[in-house]
Structure formats: structure tokens, C-alpha cells
Amino acid sequence: MTEEKTKTIDIDEALYRPIYETGRGFYLTVGILLMIILFAAFMYVRQVYYGLGVTGMNQPVTWGFYIVNFVFFIGISHAGTLISAILRLSKAEWRRPITRMAEVITAIVLAIGGLHPIIDLGRPDRVLNIFTAGRLQSPLLWDVTSITAYFTASTVYLYLPMIPDIAKLRDRGGKLTRFYDFLSWGWQGTDHQKKVLNRAINILMVMVIPIAVSVHTVISYIFSMTLQPGWHSTIFGPYFVVGAIFSGIAALLIVMIAFRKVFHLENYLKLIHFQYLSTLLLIMSLLWFYFTFSEYLTGIFGAEPHEMDVILYKFTGPYAIFFWSMVVFNFIIPVIVLSFKKFKTIKGILFASITVVIGMWLERLNIVIPSLANPRMELGSGMYFPSLTEWSLFVGAIAVFVLGYVLFSKFFPIISIWEIEEGREESIKEVEKRVKSYLPGPAETSD
Amino acid sequence: MRKMVKQNSKLFIVASAAIVLVVIVWVVLGSHRNITQPISYNHKIHIEEAELTCVDCHLYVETMPTATIPNIEICQDCHSDEPMSDSPEEVKLLKYIEEGEKIPWQRIYAVPNHVYFSHRRHVTIGEIACSNCHGNVEELTEPPSYPLWLPTMENCISCHKEHKVTYDCLACHR
Amino acid sequence: MPKWAMVIDLDKCTGCGDCMAACKLENNVAIVSPEQTEEGRVMFWMDMMSVYDGEYPHVKVKRIPKPCFHCDNPPCIKVCPVHATYINPEGLVGQIYHRCIGCRYCMAACPYTAKVFNWYEPEWAEEFKTCLNPDVSLRMKGVVEKCSFCAHRLQVVKEDADAEDREIMDGEYMPACSESCPADAIYFGDLENRESKVFKLSRSPRAFKELEGLGTEPKVIYLSKRE
Amino acid sequence: MNSTENTSRDKIIFTAQLASISLIWIFVIAIAIWILNLISVSVDLNDAPGISIAISLVAIPVFFTLASILTYVFVGFHKNSKSDLNNTLGD
Numbered sequence: 001m002t003e004e005k006t007k008t009i010d011i012d013e014a015l016y017r018p019i020y021e022t023g024r025g026f027y028l029t030v031g032i033l034l035m036i037i038l039f040a041a042f043m044y045v046r047q048v049y050y051g052l053g054v055t056g057m058n059q060p061v062t063w064g065f066y067i068v069n070f071v072f073f074i075g076i077s078h079a080g081t082l083i084s085a086i087l088r089l090s091k092a093e094w095r096r097p098i099t100r101m102a103e104v105i106t107a108i109v110l111a112i113g114g115l116h117p118i119i120d121l122g123r124p125d126r127v128l129n130i131f132t133a134g135r136l137q138s139p140l141l142w143d144v145t146s147i148t149a150y151f152t153a154s155t156v157y158l159y160l161p162m163i164p165d166i167a168k169l170r171d172r173g174g175k176l177t178r179f180y181d182f183l184s185w186g187w188q189g190t191d192h193q194k195k196v197l198n199r200a201i202n203i204l205m206v207m208v209i210p211i212a213v214s215v216h217t218v219i220s221y222i223f224s225m226t227l228q229p230g231w232h233s234t235i236f237g238p239y240f241v242v243g244a245i246f247s248g249i250a251a252l253l254i255v256m257i258a259f260r261k262v263f264h265l266e267n268y269l270k271l272i273h274f275q276y277l278s279t280l281l282l283i284m285s286l287l288w289f290y291f292t293f294s295e296y297l298t299g300i301f302g303a304e305p306h307e308m309d310v311i312l313y314k315f316t317g318p319y320a321i322f323f324w325s326m327v328v329f330n331f332i333i334p335v336i337v338l339s340f341k342k343f344k345t346i347k348g349i350l351f352a353s354i355t356v357v358i359g360m361w362l363e364r365l366n367i368v369i370p371s372l373a374n375p376r377m378e379l380g381s382g383m384y385f386p387s388l389t390e391w392s393l394f395v396g397a398i399a400v401f402v403l404g405y406v407l408f409s410k411f412f413p414i415i416s417i418w419e420i421e422e423g424r425e426e427s428i429k430e431v432e433k434r435v436k437s438y439l440p441g442p443a444e445t446s447d
Numbered sequence: 448m449r450k451m452v453k454q455n456s457k458l459f460i461v462a463s464a465a466i467v468l469v470v471i472v473w474v475v476l477g478s479h480r481n482i483t484q485p486i487s488y489n490h491k492i493h494i495e496e497a498e499l500t501c502v503d504c505h506l507y508v509e510t511m512p513t514a515t516i517p518n519i520e521i522c523q524d525c526h527s528d529e530p531m532s533d534s535p536e537e538v539k540l541l542k543y544i545e546e547g548e549k550i551p552w553q554r555i556y557a558v559p560n561h562v563y564f565s566h567r568r569h570v571t572i573g574e575i576a577c578s579n580c581h582g583n584v585e586e587l588t589e590p591p592s593y594p595l596w597l598p599t600m601e602n603c604i605s606c607h608k609e610h611k612v613t614y615d616c617l618a619c620h621r
Numbered sequence: 622m623p624k625w626a627m628v629i630d631l632d633k634c635t636g637c638g639d640c641m642a643a644c645k646l647e648n649n650v651a652i653v654s655p656e657q658t659e660e661g662r663v664m665f666w667m668d669m670m671s672v673y674d675g676e677y678p679h680v681k682v683k684r685i686p687k688p689c690f691h692c693d694n695p696p697c698i699k700v701c702p703v704h705a706t707y708i709n710p711e712g713l714v715g716q717i718y719h720r721c722i723g724c725r726y727c728m729a730a731c732p733y734t735a736k737v738f739n740w741y742e743p744e745w746a747e748e749f750k751t752c753l754n755p756d757v758s759l760r761m762k763g764v765v766e767k768c769s770f771c772a773h774r775l776q777v778v779k780e781d782a783d784a785e786d787r788e789i790m791d792g793e794y795m796p797a798c799s800e801s802c803p804a805d806a807i808y809f810g811d812l813e814n815r816e817s818k819v820f821k822l823s824r825s826p827r828a829f830k831e832l833e834g835l836g837t838e839p840k841v842i843y844l845s846k847r848e
Numbered sequence: 849m850n851s852t853e854n855t856s857r858d859k860i861i862f863t864a865q866l867a868s869i870s871l872i873w874i875f876v877i878a879i880a881i882w883i884l885n886l887i888s889v890s891v892d893l894n895d896a897p898g899i900s901i902a903i904s905l906v907a908i909p910v911f912f913t914l915a916s917i918l919t920y921v922f923v924g925f926h927k928n929s930k931s932d933l934n935n936t937l938g939d
Contacts, residue, residue, distance in 0.1 A: 050762075051739065051740055051763055053657070053740035053762075058660050058662050059728070063725060063729055121724055122723020123722050124722075129703040131882055131885075133703050133720065134886050134889075135704050135886070135900075136890060136900035137890070138700050138702040145903065149907065149914075153910075160917075160921060178857070182861050182868075185921070187925060192924070196924030197921060200920060200924075207914075226696060226729060226730040227730070227732050227835055376734075377687065377732075378671075379734060383661070561718065563756075565780055567784060616707065617713055619776075620758075621773040704893065
């Protein structure tokens, strides 16, 4: 028993190494990130002190970067849990090294995204009014509830499959044994415990999918529940969910490629993982185009004057550059890169993923601002230029994400070790059995 | 071990009780900011012996949104050169009157600027007695040092609900 | 229960902007610096829309005063997360500044762009501070505000009527814009009272409402012979 | 597990774990109370109480399920470790 254990640990040593070996690069990264975050925090305090006037928002463009980033970050969060739940549910064996990374993205990004509406408030000191006098009729309250639910669910969903790995770290001894002991909840790896854990994970992954779908649907409702042209559309719910999964997969690919490079995980994250995921990305890109196309076609065909104002503003107005680069980044580049085997290398996939993340951010921008800039009343169109405050808070939010990820990888293995082990030990046989069960058996002869 | 936990839990209970106590004391003391008036005015004597009513001195209570706090113009109608009593407080008053100086009364009841509160609405139309909000001032031998009833929104609304009058926001907020 | 409504006769309106000035003074609306105005942060509860028809040199300008429309079915109140904007039984859409958390969702949801936001702490010139209206509270930075149909005047008018034990008379409650209009183009009154001028004018063939198709049922009714 | 020091350490960690589980329950119950409070406000002001109740019917069970799953896992782990101990002792 013990011999086997040491053996397996040796095999997966690459996954433990980042936790126990801290290089200068780590401190440098954390230092730089902390500086960026401190600057962003300073800009935020300044904003609270002077008022929202320090941003570029105005009348009629009353929402700007903060809401754009809110939708964007919550979108990215769908990477995670949703992808990992779907892959687990469909018993895709290649999921094993991916799920943990996806779940971590969700937990961190959700926390960041969930804070954005508070950053956006003119009176953050009164945020408790939501608890004492909130109105559940307001879509903002739907958001508060569904994001809290999703955050709780995804944290639990991240934590539970981590317990056996935490127990491994505890058994290794060394640093923070007590901390790991506390978190491992007395995991000894007995059969009963495995059964309990598997059952819990199974319930959770079924639960997490509708919660995740509801979260982004509800975020789209913030816009589509109003009467504004360009927002008041029934397609928004599924459109946002598709966009969210799309940007989520892209973010997941970027994170995977980054960690593969930094932690030397080439043995775990093989080209095949990236190719499978990028096929998913390609499908989502086509789906995204389909939704975008339907959205605009129905708008243009109906040609309601205010709707047309917004659409023409997007196509030809001052925001046209963002609209068309969104189409290029979200559709043309990923489809070209991911359709040809020649481009479907790690570098190509990284490139496509980066353009998709940028493109999806542009999409959020194209949803929020042109509608607000073109009010129904004859007031002329508004303009919006983000200020330094908004830019630095955006960069700060990204820095918080990277820092959160880096710190997580310092304390916990970024790839689920026990699931890899399980894959090695059991699933080959299990898959063989499963595949056999799909296949037609020997023909039953009559008589 | 269990003993230790038990002891710890005792400690925990004691600590939290202490915190709660401190908070309560702080709230109770903090809300009653004691105010001393320049003259220790005796409401009881004026009402029982001089047979005055509230409205005699606090003018406009029945006809205007804001009631007044009487000052020397009203006091000197009765209190002229000769002291009526041997109270040292009256001497103070007479000095103010003699010098033609206003008594710097401290206001203890106030609603914020964004609230429309009308005495006429409450006293004349609503027929609410002064003591309903100001307490039993008639029995006081010295001025109250803190509001007997805090004009907070919760207090206003609970009374409005009790009397089944409107508690629409725009009825009071402006 | 009365239903307060405004009728603006565009055929009478000269576009002089007196209503804007009266409103600004009556309601202590902050005076925004020219630089901030340039950035789109001007504050008017009563705004003036200018609609240009035709090409230079044959331009026809329509000037349309635009207060808050106090919709009967207001899109803004549905989205407010904290009950800071709501419709009261008399049809006034109120804005409670001390409740508002400044999320600006109501501004985004209002199809008439009738609301304004305090981007900075509101400011007045020294000379102005002495003539602020004590009947209207001052707002603080970070809250949304809008035309209230001068609801503070209604509080006083109602009390007067109650003290004398009578109904509010037609024309007794009047917002500052309506009172100050030199062309008498702004009428104000009770839509439920069939004797009121507003009720009669609202039935005029010249009457129309802005963006009627949205179903917001605004209670500001325009009169115009022109299209 | 043999030395008394070790078991006392285990006890402390166990109580900390219990505390974290109860924290989750406090969190979930707080959310339920919050939502019920919002319903009472909306009923009081006659401000779309139907919608509030509908949302609460979806939201509250979700939170309770999440907390129950965690509790189930925790209890499940510990129930077994005791019987396991007995088994090993028996062997």
C-alpha cells in the first residue's frame, strides 16, 4: 500500500512541485500584481470621495465600463463550472486535467464580477439598503440572488472534488499541515467516503448547470427587461449564455496554456486536450454568430425606427470600429484558425482564444453603450469616453484575477491529482466496459 | 479536552455578552445627548400656577408648520422688573430681558431638512396632543435634556400605521 | 383620489425657457459648470428638446419642454432595487434621495431620459446659496433626481385644504414651471376631476403623448396642431 | 493518534470544521431571512409581492440544498471514519 502511494506521488510530482517550491518569479509576479491592485484601490477610494464624476459616464450614457466588465467577468465565470459539469456529466475522460482549472476560474471571476455593480454605485455606503429594503421585482435583485447562489454552488463544487487532494497534501506533511488537515474534513480515502463524495459531486454537477444558465440569463434580463431599443429582446437570455460559455472556454484555454508553460505540465495537458476544447470553442463561435445574426436580422427586418437608430449607430457610428472588430475577433479569426488543422496548434489556439476574449468584451461594450447613447427622445446621441479611473479599475480587476489564480496554485494542485490517478487506475477498464455496452452484442439467434 | 472546549465556550459566551453589553450601553448613552439649557425652565409651575397652556408661549403650533420656542419677547409679557419668585433661574431670565439679549435655547427636537413635518397637520387637523410626541412636559420641573420621543422614520411610520393615516413617501419626504 | 397631470400647449409655447429657470430655482437643482455640461452632465428637471426639421436654410425648429412624464406605468420604478423611486396613489412618481443607492438603473430604463444624476457633490455659487428654496431638500452626490411635479407644494396645498375641510381647488396646486410660464402654455391639474381644465384639454383633438406605443401612459400631455 | 497532544489537536481541528459547517448554515439561513424580510416589505407596501414570493420559492431551496450537500459530505466522512476505526481495531 505505502509503496504504491510513494510510486504514484513520484509520478505526479510535477503537480506538487509548484506548491512546495517558490521561485523568485512568484514573488515578482505577486509584487507587481499587488502594486496594480493598490493603484486601482486608490482610484476607487478617490471615486468614492469625489463621486462618480471621475468616471466618463454621463447622461444619457449612464452605464459604462463597470457594467460592461460586470457582464464580461460573469460571462468568463461560465467557463468553469459549466464546462467542467458538462464534461463530468458526459463522462468525457479527457476532462480529468481540466476541470479543476475551470472551476477555479469560476470562483475567482465570480467574486470579481459580483463586486462590479457595487463599484458602479453612486452611494456604496448605502449598499445595505438592498438588504433592508430591497425589491425582488428589480432584475438587479435577481442578480444578487442568482450570483450569490452560483458563487456558493461553484465554490462548493470547486471544494468538494479538492478534498482528496487536500488530504494528500496533509499526508505529505511539511508546510501548513494544520490548514490542510482542517480543509480535508477527515478524508481517509475509504470506500464509504469515496461513495459519499461521488454522490455529492453528482448531485452538485446536475445542480450547477441550471444555476449557471440562470445567472447569465438573469444578467441579460437586466437589459432586456427595460424598454430600450437594442435591449428589449427575447433572444438576450440564450444569447448571453452562449456568449458566456464562449468567452469562458477561451479564458480556460488561455489559463491552461499559461500554466502548461509556467508549471511545465506538458505531460498532463496534451495537444489533444487543446484540440478537443478548441473544437468546442469553434462550435460556440458558430453558435455565437448564429445568435448575433438572428438578433440583428430581426431588428433590421422589423425596422422599428428607434431600433434602427441603434443598429445603424453600431454599424456605422462612432462605435462601428468596435462592432466590426467584435465580428472579426469573435467569428472570422477563430473560425479560420480553428477550422484548419494547420493553424490548430497551441500557438494558434492561444491566438484565437485571446481574440475571442477581447471580442466578447467588445460585445458587452456594444450591447451596453450604443443603446444608452441613442435615447428614444430627440436629444441627440451621447458619447462615452472611459476615464483613467475606469481603465485602472479594469486592469485592477484583471490583476485580482491573476493574483487569485497564482495564490490558489501556490496552495492547491492546479490539476486534480486523485482524478488523474482514478483515470489511470480505473477508467481505462471502465471505458472499455462502457464502450462494449454501447456496441451491439452478438446477434441473438432465434431458437 | 472536552473540558477545555467547555471552558472555551464559557469564555466565548462571556466575551460575546460583554461585547453586547458595551454596544447596548453605547447606544443608550449615545442616543441621549444630554443638553443643558441656559435657563432651567420649570414647565410645571407655569402651567399649574400661572395657568398657561402650551400654545400661549409656543406660538403657531396650531396654525403653522413650525412651532416656536418662546424667547424674551414673550417672557417679558409677564416677567418685568420685579421678580415673581425667589428662583435663581428667574434672575437669569430678568438679566436677559434687561440686556435685551436673546436666550440661547438649545433645540432638542428636529427633523432633517428632507422631511416635511407640520405641527398644524398634527395638532389641528390630526388632533394629536402635544404630549403624544413631547412627553409629559406639563409635569417637568426642569427642561428635558433629550428628546423623549425620537423623530425617526420608523417611529413616524409606526404611529402613522397605528392611526391609519397615509405613509406614502411623498407625504413627508421632499 | 386625484391624478395629477400636466398639459403643455406646444402651439402656445414660445420656447423661452422660463419654465427651465423657474424649475431650477424652485427645486434647488444644482448648477453644473460649463466643462461638466460639455461632458453631458447638465442637470435640468424641466428640459427643453429642440427638434430640427428640414435642411439649412429652411430649418424649422420645434422646442418642446420635457419634464418627468410621471407615467402611470413607469418603467423606472419596476427596476429600482431599493424602492427609491415609486408611484404613489395620486400618480406622482416620487424619488426618495436618501434611499437611492445610485445604481442608475432607473435612468437606463427610462425611455424619456427624464432623470439626472449627481455626478459630483452639487454646487451653487455663493450668491445662490442665500436663495435656495427651504421647502426642497438638497441632494447629495451619487443619487438620481428628477422632476417631482413640485410635490412639496402639494404637501402645503393639501394641508391648507384639510385645515379648511375642503377639496383642493383646480389650479391651487401648480408646479413652478406652470406658474411661471409667460405664455400660459403649461396647465396642471387633476385628471380625475371632470371639471378641471386639464381634463378638458386632455380630451382635445390636438392632444398627444410622447412614445404612446410603449404603454407607459405618461401624464404629461402635449397639445399641438402640427405633426 | 496515540499521543494525547495529537488527539487534542484533532479535536481543535474538528471543532473548527464544525464551526465552518455551521457558518454555512448561518449564511444560508441569513439569506432565507433576508428574502423573507423582502417579501414582508413587498407585502407591506403592496409592491409586487407575487414576484417576490415566486423568486423566493426558487432561491431558498437552492441555498438549502447546497448547505445540505456540504453537511451530508461532512457527516458522511465522519460516520465512516469511526466505523473504520472500529473495523481496524477489530482486525
